[in-house]
Amino acid sequence: MENSLKRRLEMSPMQRTSSEDTSDSVSKFVADGQGFGMVGTGRSLAVFTSGGDSQGMNAAVRSVVRMGIYVGFKVYCIHEGYQGMVDGGDCIVETAWNGVSNIMQLGGTVIGSARCKDFREREGRKKAAFNLIQKGIDSLVVIGGDGSLTGANLFRREWFGFLQELVQEGKVSMQEAAKFKHLHVVGMVGSIDNDFCGTDMTIGTDTALHRIIEAVDAISTTAQSHQRTFILEVMGRHCGYLALVAGLASGADWIFIPEKPAMEGWEDVLCNKLYETRGYGQRLNILILAEGAIDLKGHPITAQYVKELIVQRLKFDTRITVLGHVQRGGSPSAFDRILGCRMGAEAVLALADAKPESPACVVSLYGNKAVRVPLMSCVEQTQEVGKAVQEQEFETAASLRGKSFANNLKTYITLSKKKPKEDVCSIDGKICSSNFNIALMNIGAPAAGMNAAGRGFVRSCLLQGYRVLGVADGFTGLLNDDVKPLGWMDVSSWISEGGSNLGTNRNIPDTNLKEVAEKFRQHNIHALMIVGGFEVCKY
Secondary structure (H helix, E strand, O other), X not given: XXXXXXXXXXXXXXXXXXXXXXXXXXXXXXXXXXXXXXXXXXXXXXXEEOOOOOOOHHHHHHHHHHHHHHXXXXXXXXXOXXXXXXXXXXXXXXOOHHHHOOOOOOOOOOOOOOOOOHHHOHHHHHHHHHHHHHHOOOEEEEEEOHHHHHHHHHHHHHHHHHHHHHHHOOOOXXXXXXXXXXXXXXXXXXXXXXXXXXXXXXXXXXXXXXXXXXXXXXXXXXXXXHOOEEEEEEOOOOOOHHHXXXXXXXXXXXXXXXXXXXXXXXXXXXXHHHHHHHHOOOXXXXXXXXXXXEOOOOOEOOHHHXXXXXXXXXXXXXXXXXOHHHHOXXXXXXXXXXXXXXHHHHHHHHHHHOOOOOOOEEEEEEOOEEEEEEHHHHHHHHHHHHHHHHOOOHHXXXXXXXXXXXXXXXXXXXXXXXXXXXXXXXXXXXXXXXOOEEEEEEEOOOOOOHHHHHHHHHHHHHXXXXXXXXXXXXXXXXXXXXXXXXXXXXXXXXXXXOOOOOOEEOOOOOOOHHHHHHHHHHOOOXXXXXXXXXXXXXX
């Protein structure tokens, strides 16, 4: 097992990424129980959190501490972020294995985070360097946003100069300077905004989205009761990810994000849309606004402005809800706990791999893998997004956010359109632009998301001019002719509803396939969409 870990640590980041999943290899090492005192022997690392807190940071800290101890590092926790590094003393504490027990489920950061003006000055960073050398620390794991990571990289570049000055001042011996002449830095991004380029998801984003969706679901019930319009302001001064994905996940009528400002004359378009949805029988409207929302000219769009617009033009009862720091609070989701664990483990392995010439890296999520990417290239790309927004190059800004952001934006725009003029599938007898009929059914046990999948499918088909037939209770409903058209507004509320609105069961026609074929002919079904479990594959 020791040789196995050694071979892994000798692999390049690209080799490690392509060869195996980090969490699998770590679990093998831990299960074997022979990892102590190997690659990290005689070395010390410190982990700290900086900038805004995010759910999942504690899982990352726990993972760094335990993985670090496991491979032989002496591990320290720096309390209160960069401020603790500058202050030194009791703020830099060696941590044992059980020192991070029972923290994974906690929100925020148990080792604290603080803004630090001192660290922004060279003299403050020099003091921090002296404190680290006093503890024998030559490796840092920083968990924070792009500002925190940029600061860590600057600190690393200045490190040798600090050593020289400290030797000249007699504060550090030549032997200590020789031993700690290189500082290794690995970062993880803790940010609820998912605003860092180079990773699919940042620690805390998933939980923040859960908080927003919970709020939307709660608001929707009171809005439905009183036929109200609610404007929900979410975090995102420079990034609209939370507003975008929350809007997509909740079926919001409108979103305001900095990367995709509303078109010229958006006030008229918004009011017309809201008015028409009420005409279709919709009793509520939800609008989600990122706090950094702007128009095409870069002027801020506030929740109060949108409210006044709707009240004056439509006379709708309109309310504002600002979620604020509720989005940062509470226990992390399962995803954020696992993400923190995996990134923390990979961060320690990156430090074990580090050579004197190794650049600072950040551990990112790519697909389902924890990978290492150059820190500064990601920071620079992230900063380019802000520049593009300031220069009103909004298409560039959205593309720099990555394919996931662009795909989510495209999907939201598609599914949130007004009801098509030719909507064959509502029971109003209008003619479809195509004679192609697609049936939708659910098979197997009901699962969360079935209705959301059905809503997305139905609306996408209608926009393409196809007719959609909903089949109740799987093949049983088909054989019983329980088939009816599905229209745009028929599925408007499906996205937030659990179970299966169509109904589902596990009955598969093994012997009466001819009857099934006959039903396809009778209902003129040309294609079939099934949302379900393994029973579908069997069929």
